[in-house]
Structure formats: structure tokens, C-alpha cells
Amino acid sequence: MPIKLPSFRPRKDAYPPDLWTKCPSCSEMLFNKQLDKSDRICPTCGHHFRLSAEARLALLLDDRSFREEDAGLQSVDALGFVDQKPYPDRLAAAQMATGLRDAAVRGTGLIDGHPVAICVMDFGFMGGSMGAVVGEKVTRAAEQALADRLPLVIVSASGGARMQEGTLALMQLAKTCGALERLRAAGVPYISVMSDPTTGGVFASYAVLGDVNLAEPNALIGFAGARVQAGTIAQELPPGFQRAEFLFDHGFIDRVVHRRELRSEIALLLRYLVPGDGVDEPPESRPGFTIDPIGFLTSLAEKVVPDLGPLDDAPAPNGGGGGAEAGAANGSARSTRLGRPSTAPTRRAAGRPRATTVEGEATDG
Amino acid sequence: MVDRLLGRRPGSTDDATHDAKSAMWNRVQLARNIRRPRTLDLLALMADDVVELHGDRAFGDDAAMACGFARIDGHRVAFIGQQKGADTEENIRRNFGMPHPEGYRKAMRVMELAERFGLPIVTFVDVPGAHPGPESEERGIAEAIARSIGLMSRLRTPIIAVITGEGGSGGALAVAVGDVVIALENAVYSVISPEGCAAILWRSADEAATAALAMRMSADDQLALGVIDRVVPEPGEGAHADHAETARRLRAVIVGELDRLGRIPLPELLDARYRRYRTLGAYTETATPPVPPPSSRGLGDRLRDLLDPARWLTGKTGSGPSRRDEPAAREEE
Numbered sequence: 001m002p003i004k005l006p007s008f009r010p011r012k013d014a015y016p017p018d019l020w021t022k023c024p025s026c027s028e029m030l031f032n033k034q035l036d037k038s039d040r041i042c043p044t045c046g047h048h049f050r051l052s053a054e055a056r057l058a059l060l061l062d063d064r065s066f067r068e069e070d071a072g073l074q075s076v077d078a079l080g081f082v083d084q085k086p087y088p089d090r091l092a093a094a095q096m097a098t099g100l101r102d103a104a105v106r107g108t109g110l111i112d113g114h115p116v117a118i119c120v121m122d123f124g125f126m127g128g129s130m131g132a133v134v135g136e137k138v139t140r141a142a143e144q145a146l147a148d149r150l151p152l153v154i155v156s157a158s159g160g161a162r163m164q165e166g167t168l169a170l171m172q173l174a175k176t177c178g179a180l181e182r183l184r185a186a187g188v189p190y191i192s193v194m195s196d197p198t199t200g201g202v203f204a205s206y207a208v209l210g211d212v213n214l215a216e217p218n219a220l221i222g223f224a225g226a227r228v229q230a231g232t233i234a235q236e237l238p239p240g241f242q243r244a245e246f247l248f249d250h251g252f253i254d255r256v257v258h259r260r261e262l263r264s265e266i267a268l269l270l271r272y273l274v275p276g277d278g279v280d281e282p283p284e285s286r287p288g289f290t291i292d293p294i295g296f297l298t299s300l301a302e303k304v305v306p307d308l309g310p311l312d313d314a315p316a317p318n319g320g321g322g323g324a325e326a327g328a329a330n331g332s333a334r335s336t337r338l339g340r341p342s343t344a345p346t347r348r349a350a351g352r353p354r355a356t357t358v359e360g361e362a363t364d365g
Numbered sequence: 366m367v368d369r370l371l372g373r374r375p376g377s378t379d380d381a382t383h384d385a386k387s388a389m390w391n392r393v394q395l396a397r398n399i400r401r402p403r404t405l406d407l408l409a410l411m412a413d414d415v416v417e418l419h420g421d422r423a424f425g426d427d428a429a430m431a432c433g434f435a436r437i438d439g440h441r442v443a444f445i446g447q448q449k450g451a452d453t454e455e456n457i458r459r460n461f462g463m464p465h466p467e468g469y470r471k472a473m474r475v476m477e478l479a480e481r482f483g484l485p486i487v488t489f490v491d492v493p494g495a496h497p498g499p500e501s502e503e504r505g506i507a508e509a510i511a512r513s514i515g516l517m518s519r520l521r522t523p524i525i526a527v528i529t530g531e532g533g534s535g536g537a538l539a540v541a542v543g544d545v546v547i548a549l550e551n552a553v554y555s556v557i558s559p560e561g562c563a564a565i566l567w568r569s570a571d572e573a574a575t576a577a578l579a580m581r582m583s584a585d586d587q588l589a590l591g592v593i594d595r596v597v598p599e600p601g602e603g604a605h606a607d608h609a610e611t612a613r614r615l616r617a618v619i620v621g622e623l624d625r626l627g628r629i630p631l632p633e634l635l636d637a638r639y640r641r642y643r644t645l646g647a648y649t650e651t652a653t654p655p656v657p658p659p660s661s662r663g664l665g666d667r668l669r670d671l672l673d674p675a676r677w678l679t680g681k682t683g684s685g686p687s688r689r690d691e692p693a694a695r696e697e698e
């Protein structure tokens with residue numbers, strides 16, 4: 001339903017970017033509202049756009065089941081880091097823009113009746129980069145999971161360690177992996193979900209360590225960013241390099257899961273990993289996942305349109321390798337289904353990478 | 366701290382900034398000096414005997430990672446360390462000290478041996494970064510690094526990590542989780558190479574020295590941050606100038622730590638190790654949640670936007686405080 005425009009304007013301006021988003025995969029112009037309603041999946045080709053933390057929680061958790069923990073954690077500029085702009089200014093700008101204090105939200109909730117400890121990342125906050133706060137939230141999520149014997153679910157969306165926190169950001173790899181080792185030893189399950197992108201130090205710590213690793217289709221997942229590679233090796237990169245399917249082919253991901261199946265897949269896995277948690281009924285006695293009217297309609301609509309599957313949407317053959325620069329245009333986003341996750345503070349913008357948001361680019365950390 | 370003040374007021378003290386930058390860059394160059402003593406050089410000088418072990422039992426042997434047993438002042442230890450070459454030919458063979466996943470998996474294999482046979486572990490860290498190429502990704506470099514970090518965090522034997530040269534990111538940390546972390550005076554430690562950091566944040570690899578300074582990657586800075594515990598002074602112009610003296614100094618420190626850690630009961634040691642990393646990272650905790658939410662705009666505002674030509678002509682997002690238009694965390698250059 002694009003509005004007819006006066007002819008003196010250039011064609012491209014027909015789509016004000018805060019209303020329309022171009023699908024990087026099929027080039028279709030999508031009305032943001034529709035996109036939000038369809039869980040930010042392109043109705044034409046199935047391309048998965050990035051989700052804000054709030055939208056992610058709404059997608060995965062049962063209605064009003066989310067209880068946020070540690071909302072007040074905030075990074076400190078321990079290094080006095082200044083590049084083109086002081087780090088505290090960047091933090092403040094990201095906070096203003098997203099309504100988040102940092103790039104992760106954690107708490108507890110229910111997935112199809114199963115209680116879980118959950119931590120989700122938001123790429124919109126400095127490229128989802130991991131500094132002390134993200135590391136702390138992941139660690140506390142693991143520690144709570146251990147203390148309460150709750151299965152842990154972490155959804156990653158990150159370019160890697162946050163350069164502005166230097167080696168203190170690198171140390172978050174050790175902090176989080178240490179906590180996960182304790183969880184592992186205690187036999188508490190951990191499901192890792194990798195969304196676009198999961199690179200650098202986040203991939204090389206908690207994201208890759210799931211008892212079960214899931215990934216969204218075509219998500220960029222890898223260790224080294226393109227620039228690190230370009231500086232070190234001169235080599236052709238294989239097609240589909242560092243995409244979810246590539247990782248699947250090489251044995252590092254159990255299942256590549258369409259966003260709309262994610263919730264039911266996690267619930268299904270939990271029925272194996274957490275026997276006797278009170279919601280362990282035979283699958284036929286319950287729907288695969290709760291029916292959400294909007295989601296149901298859009299998924300119906302999607303089934304009518306053939307899914308073209310993942311396409312190469314990125315400029316570089318390797319997808320720009322790592323972090324904020326990858327994945328091309330993504331448009332703006334805010335959560336769908338407002339009111340669903342309850343205590344999650346306010347609304348936020350989801351990842352909206354531009355060519356210049358680079359903080360989150362994968363370090364090789 | 367001088368760096369901090371300088372960093373915050375760019376341009377106000379150009380000369381001092383310049384000096385601080387060159388001093389930092391000089392450190393980076395020393396850490397990368399081709400004549401710097403490597404893992405096996407140091408061991409040959411400080412150990413009574415050395416037995417190298419090879420292979421990850423799954424894929425192959427990685428010459429960029431040296432592992433094995435050594436006897437240092439009567440202590441039997443397992444050692445692990447990246448191994449750069451002393452010349453171009455050896456560097457090619459050893460991939461410039463950048464291990465592939467099999468290197469880290471070999472290291473893990475030897476760590477587990479050490480645990481089973483009650484040997485403390487000494488690691489020598491000197492790596493620009495784990496190998497970043499496609500083979501490395503295909504074989505799971507991230508998985509190998511994460512597993513190694515996790516393993517070291519719980520290994521039931523004392524671990525001493527020594528940053529001897531370049532402590533390059535995850536490829537370094539994968540063998541640098543320990544009960545005590547020591548660095549040679551001119552070693553550096555960073556979350557990303559200064560070149561990589563400069564390329565991303567300054568959009569120019571020429572700013573590597575600036576990035577090195579901003580990341581505070583020198584051993585002294587890392588000591589101040591609590592990431593490392595001890596700095597061992599290097600002789601004369603640096604470790605490259607006197608391998609024997611460097612090894613002698615390092616040996617005394619390692620032996621002292623082996624004695625000290627050997628006296629700590631294991632459960633206590635493991636708790637302290639967990640806490641060491643658990644407490645790294647700076648944050649504050651406020652009771653009240655949110656920062657003010659991005660201002661919400663009603664239908665009326667959006668209709669006005671539609672009708673406002675100025676908006677359309679910008680041709681991109683990011684103008685105005687619309688809730689969708691988060692200001693770019695980084696302004697355009």
C-alpha cells in the first residue's frame with residue numbers, strides 16, 4: 001500500500017526508512033509494522049532480521065512470565081577509553097537509543113511451561129558487544145541456573161568482546177566459561193541459541209558451549225572478523241563461510257531453526273533435558289507451541305509464499321566477516337507484541353546496523 | 366593516570382600524547398621482536414630436562430603450539446606455549462605462532478594429562494592471535510578456545526600462566542587462565558590486535574599506536590587493571606638481548622609460585638581461581654532500572670513525518686529523536 005508520491009521526488013525517497021525496510025535478501029520493500037508483526041522475518045523470502053532483546057523474550061517466553069534480574073547493571077569506563085568519542089558518551093548514546101543499560105537482558109521465565117533462566121542479547125546496543133555487564137549477566141544467569149537447577153537459555157547477538165573495555169572485556173570469556181563449567185559439572189542443561197551475528201569472543205566463549213547449540217538460518221557465526229582475516233591471510237573464502245549452515249555442516253551446531261520454530265524446539269529439547277519438571281507430558285497432548293494470533297496468521301501467510309531460503313545478502317563474499325558491519329541493512333526494529341514480556345523495561349530498538357556502527361565488530365577475542 | 370588524562374583531552378598536550386604513544390608502540394615492537402626468547406628457548410634455559418609431546422589425537426600436530434613435560438628446579442611440570450619461529454623459515458613452519466584448533470586441542474590433552482598425574486602446569490603465552498583462516502573456522506577454533514578456557518578454569522592442578530610476548534586476544538587467553546598470571550616487562554596483552562582495533566574504531570591501521578595506548582596493553586597497565594598479577598623485569602634493552610638472564614629471572618619467579626601454589630589445598634585453589642576471573646570487569650549496580658525510554662511517538666507524529674518533505678530528503682534514518690532512530694552509537698566520519 002505505498003502512497004503515491006509527487007513525481008519530483010527521487011524514487012528512493014518513496015520509502016521513508018523509519019517506515020520501510022528493504023530486505024537485504026530479496027530486496028522487497030517491507031513496511032516496518034508488518035515486519036514487526038511477523039517476528040521480523042521477511043514474508044517474501046524468510047530472511048531473519050535482527051530482534052531486540054524485548055522482542056526476543058516475547059518470542060520465546062510464555063506471556064507475562066518474564067521476571068527481569070539485574071536490570072541496574074551498568075558498565076564503568078575502567079580504561080578511560082577514547083577513540084573518536086569517549087566510551088561513556090557511547091554508552092550514554094546507546095542507552096538513550098535502546099532504553100537498555102547494556103547489551104544483555106537476563107531473568108527467569110517460562111518456555112511452554114518450563115521454567116528457565118534466560119539471558120538474551122541486543123545487537124542494537126553497541127553491536128551487542130560483551131563488556132563487564134554482559135559477562136556479568138551471563139555469569140549470573142549461569143549461577144542462578146545452578147543454584148535453582150533451572151535450565152539455562154542464552155540467545156546471542158554480538159560482534160564480540162567490547163574493545164572499549166580492553167582485556168577486562170576479554171576476561172569475560174574466562175568468567176562466563178568458568179560459570180558454565182560449573183553448570184555442566186552439576187548436570188544442569190544449557191541451550192545456546194545463536195542469532196545474527198554471533199562472532200568473536202562471544203562465539204568463542206558461552207555461545208559455542210551449549211549442551212545443545214541452535215542457530216537461526218543464515219546467521220553470521222564465526223570467530224575472526226573479516227578485517228582480522230584480511231590483515232593476516234590472503235585467501236579465498238568458501239561460499240557461505242561463517243553462516244549458520246556452514247557451522248552446521250562442520251559439526252558445531254546441532255540444528256538450524258527457523259525463528260518461528262525456535263520456541264517449540266527449545267520446549268521439545270527441555271522435555272529431554274529436564275525430565276520430571278512437571279511439564280513433561282507426551283507431545284501429542286499439547287500443541288507444539290502456543291498459538292499467537294498474529295504469529296499464526298503471518299506464518300500461514302508465509303507458507304503460501306515459497307521460502308527462498310537464505311540468500312547472499314552481504315556485500316563481501318564472507319558477509320563482511322564479524323560483527324556490526326555484517327548482515328547489510330536491517331532497518332529499524334522494535335519489539336512486536338508489546339506487553340508480552342511484562343517486566344522488560346520499555347520498548348527498544350533492535351539491531352539496526354549501519355555501515356558506521358562498528359563498535360560491535362568482532363574482535364578475534 | 367597520564368594516559369587517561371591524555372586520552373580524554375586529545376590535542377591539549379600533543380607532545381606528551383605523542384611520547385606516550387611512541388613509548389607504547391615501542392613496547393609492542395619489543396613484544397614482537399623476532400629475537401625474543403620463545404617457549405622452547407626459555408624452557409631449554411630454565412629446565413633440567415624437557416620432553417615435548419605431539420598431536421591432538423584427532424587431527425594432527427600443530428607446530429605453533431608446544432606442549433610437554435619439564436623439570437624446573439626439581440618440580441615436574443607440564444608446559445604449554447605458543448611457539449613462534451626464530452627466522453622466516455621456522456615461522457612458516459610454525460605459522461608465526463598462530464595455532465589452529467588442533468593446537469589448542471593438543472594443549473587440552475596435555476592439561477588433562479597433567480591433572481591426572483598431578484603435575485602443575487606452566488604456560489607461556491606468545492601469540493598474535495589464533496589462526497583466523499577458513500581451515501581454522503571449519504575445524505572449530507572458537508570451540509577449541511572456549512573449551513580450553515573452560516577446562517583451565519576447573520583443572521584440579523595449579524596453573525601458572527606467563528605472558529612472554531604477545532598476548533593476542535582469545536588465542537592467548539585459551540592458554541592463559543591460571544591461578545597466577547605473570548608477564549615479562551615488555552609483554553603486551555589485548556582484546557584485539559592494535560591494528561585490528563585501529564582498523565575498526567579509527568578506520569585506519571595507521572592508528573595502531575593510538576589504539577595500543579587506548580587499550581592500555583602494556584604489562585604495567587595490565588597489572589594496574591588486575592588482569593595480571595606480577596611483572597618480571599627484563600634485562601638491558603629487553604628479553605631479546607639476553608635470553609639467559611631473562612630465563613634466570615623468570616625461573617626464580619616460576620619456582621617461587623610453584624612452591625607457593627603447591628601448598629594451597631586444591632579446593633581452595635580452585636575457588637580462588639574462580640573468584641579471580643569472577644571479579645574481573647568494572648560495573649556499577651543501581652537498584653532502579655531503566656534509563657529513560659526512547660520517546661514514543663504517536664500516530665500524529667508519524668503522519669506529520671510522512672507529510673514533511675525535509676524528512677524524506679534526508680534519505681536515511683538517524684535524524685530526529687524518533688524511537689526507531691537510535692542515534693548511531695558512533696557518529697559518521
Ligand SMILES: [Zn+2]
Binds near residue numbers: 025026042043045047
Ligand atoms: Zn526478503
